Amino acid sequence: xxxxxxxxxxxxxxxxxxxxxxxxxxxxxxxxxxxxxxxxxxxxxxxxxxxxxxxxxxxxxxxxxxxxxxxxxxxxxxxxxxxxxxxxxxxxxxxxxxxxxxxxxxxxxxxxx
Amino acid sequence: xxxxxxxxxxxxxxxxxxxxxxxxxxxxxxxxxxxxxxxxxxxxxxxxxxxxxxxxxxxxxxxxxxxxxxxxxxxxxxxxxxxxxxxxxxxxxxxxxxxxxxxxxxxxxxxx
Numbered sequence: 001x002x003x004x005x006x007x008x009x010x011x012x013x014x015x016x017x018x019x020x021x022x023x024x025x026x027x028x029x030x031x032x033x034x035x036x037x038x039x040x041x042x043x044x045x046x047x048x049x050x051x052x053x054x055x056x057x058x059x060x061x062x063x064x065x066x067x068x069x070x071x072x073x074x075x076x077x078x079x080x081x082x083x084x085x086x087x088x089x090x091x092x093x094x095x096x097x098x099x100x101x102x103x104x105x106x107x108x109x110x111x112x113x
Numbered sequence: 114x115x116x117x118x119x120x121x122x123x124x125x126x127x128x129x130x131x132x133x134x135x136x137x138x139x140x141x142x143x144x145x146x147x148x149x150x151x152x153x154x155x156x157x158x159x160x161x162x163x164x165x166x167x168x169x170x171x172x173x174x175x176x177x178x179x180x181x182x183x184x185x186x187x188x189x190x191x192x193x194x195x196x197x198x199x200x201x202x203x204x205x206x207x208x209x210x211x212x213x214x215x216x217x218x219x220x221x222x223x224x225x
Binding site: 006020032036041042045049091095097098099100101102103104108 | 117144146148153154155156157158161168169171203205207211212213214215216217218219
């Protein structure tokens with residue numbers, strides 16, 4: 001029940017396309033859902049996060065869509081660029097208590113020029 | 114504003130040895146969490162420290178232990194190293210009661 005399942009494992013998109021990465025969770029106690037971007041040899045960088053009280057959040061070219069009833073959320077990257085090529089992780093946690101992030105398995109995204 | 118820093122960057126140890134990894138939290142952050150990231154996997158929560166006490170622990174054995182100091186910096190200690198302990202160890206800092214966790218660059222530990 002603590003798992004977060006992420007798909008696809010890898011994704012190749014042409015520059016300007018809109019990659020979409022999906023995540024599903026089981027624990028209904030989760031109430032915080034961030035996305036992280038990680039480049040090789042670096043730590044994960046927080047991109048954008050959402051709480052269950054909204055269905056969509058947009059920051060720059062990154063958008064999270066959230067479906068509480070389906071227990072799913074997704075990341076969309078608008079006007080993707082080669083510099084967006086990285087591994088993306090979704091995560092989930094509870095706001096109360098220890099903020100233990102449970103991560104998905106990651107999606108390796110490649111944006112071709 | 115200073116981000117999360119970790120030391121050392123890389124470390125090679127032999128099976129059975131002990132290791133200490135260090136983390137300085139982002140300026141103003143009072144909570145530190147440690148994660149283990151195996152190659153090709155997502156980070157796994159080890160434990161969190163707040164007010165110098167352990168405030169939640171993941172599914173890791175007692176040979177993984179930690180400390181937090183009054184300046185909010187933290188140490189991760191691993192005893193009796195095993196080959197499977199080879200991983201990237203990440204430290205993340207946050208504000209107590211806040212959700213956003215900011216990660217450091219990690220320490221790459223190799224156990225031979």
